[in-house]
Amino acid sequence: MGRILIEKDIEAAVKGGSVYAAGGGGWADHGRMLGRAAVNAGQPELVSIDELSDDDWIATAAAIGAPASTTPWEMWGIDYVKAVQLLQRELGAPLAGLMVGQNGKSSTLNAWLPGAILGTKVIDAVGDIRAHPTGDMGSIGMAGSPEQMIQTAVGGNRAENRYIELVTRGATARISPILRTAADQSGGFIASCRNPLRASYVREHAALGGISLALKLGEAIIAAEAKGGHAVIDAICKTTGGEILAEGVITDKSVNYTPEAFDIGTITIGKGDSVNVLHVMNEYMAVDGPDGARRATFPSVITTLSPEGEPLSVGDLHEGMRVFVLHVAKEIIPLSSSVRDATVYPPVEAAMGIEIARYALA
Template identity: 70%
Template sequence: MRRILTEKDVEPAVRGGSVYAAGGGGWTDHGRKLGLAAVSAGVPELVSVDELSDDEWVATAAAIGAPASTTPWEMQGVDYVNAVRLLEEALGSRIAALMVGQNGKSSTLNGWLPSAILGCKVLDAVGDMRAHPTGDMGSIGMAGSVEETIQTAVGGNREQNRYMELVIRGATGRVSPVLRTASDMSGGFIASARNPLRASYVARNAALGGISKALDLGYAILDAEPKGPTAMIDAILAETKGSILVEGEITEKSVTYTPEAFDVGTLVIGRGDAAITLHVMNEYMAIENAGGERLATFPDIISTLSQDAMPLSVGELEVGMKVHVLHVPKGLLPLGAGVLDPAVYPHPEKTLGIELARYALEN
């Protein structure tokens, strides 16, 4: 499968990625800018992993930070390109293709601009179908590895002298928190290229076809849009095979930005015995009912849709708004090795104060 990504693919990538953003995953305007810059600068090409040689290098193009627009972040398209350049210099070899760690409002398109300018391919693979808070969750099984790898970060608020470039080597689980600290110091959002791996490893451990699924969902949403919000939600449900878990009013919101560059807290929808609580760590990580029963847990897709059927991030939600909560169980998704790795769960469990691994790894 080879597919030239064009201007007509930009909006579907943003729309589909916005559903898989699960309350995070970047910004729609940022995603559109990345996509349009890419198709203007060159010819980004989407390829499947079987079109790469087993020993070719694949890296992950990522953006690290918190999505709630509470920090003075600045990310330019060139930052994504320079992150890949730094990685190639440190590796001493060319990157053949870029995958992304997750889908999202902008993260679905993270690899497009470096592909267009540097000539590497956009790989139809993701670390995780949905957005997630830690890089380890999209690292396709490298979180617990002692093998040395390379990660780079580029970006920052220029006006506040926060711009930085970083190259770090070490075990993935050890160096990933360093990049998150860099993100916070840069203004809350930074471009990264990380974890170069052989294509044969990616083929065994990534969630293959993840970009195509986001594009297909986006096209389905756009096709339904002229018919109104109900048709758009029906299209989302048909494409994802998910369901609307609850519809209701946001009655409480308690989410704060932490020095680790995470937005952490809870949202409550409804009141009394009918209330449900969404646990947030950048993205929606779990849902519980008023009795404490777990209704959904990462890596399930959990997304909030407005009354107009537009996916909303945590930062866009306010008390009094009415939303639909989309749920797609993990069994309906291609799962990367990162979300099946017990090593990725202790940190978010400690941060949120709830169990995740027991639910995420069952079955």
């Protein structure tokens, strides 16, 4: 049986999703808006993939952003719904459910509002348990596929006449950049629905149970909050199976925004024999220790927490701030086929100037 998502699940989804955001952006308040809109509009239902027939259609509900965009983004809840409607119209068939490309501050809730209004199930599956910089990393094996896919995008700043509705069809690698351009043109953040696939394919290639993991983590965080920061951090470690890899004061932040809409650089914690360097591409992708030895690498979860146990985005960090670094090893989380796909790593390695694939695929 499915689980009807209700008011109390919103904060759990946002808080659990914020840990799995792995330092990435997204907006917690946008997640709360989506959740409140959904539970007020209807009864979004979270279901396991096993509740669907093999030939049911599932697509990915996503928000696409150029995170440091200087133009004012504006995205309404109805934009997520319209994106689904446009995809269904182009597909010529109804979607049975929606999954999301990754967990995050708002992305954990991306499928709730269309679920409440259109009746599409919220599938307990994600393209990646944690957040990642490129769409390919959450595309459950479609990144290099020549198969024709449908992708839609809806949203934009209405006052500046930036509102866009887009339907595009083609190989995933060719049409995903079109949606990124649309996000930039719309004001920096746009709702999308993409890559309709059969449930049998999703069952084999997605990270199953990803939404439940975020909800369970959020519930544990909420239960621990009254006892203070140490209790929250303990609860996060216990619930995820993770550990605190490092703690200390930030001694250097060198992160720059690129024309390709990525934040790339390093965060240095501590110095000398206790130094740890976090490598950033929107999210934390790797941690190197004092001798330059690799201590953690994507797709493991890497997250910075404040002493109060609050997950901090890269943009929240500054020199002099004390942080804890959470590490949840990839061996203990469900992995999708996209993070096991060697073709998704070269662009990220080229942009960051470090090795990822050798560790990620080991």
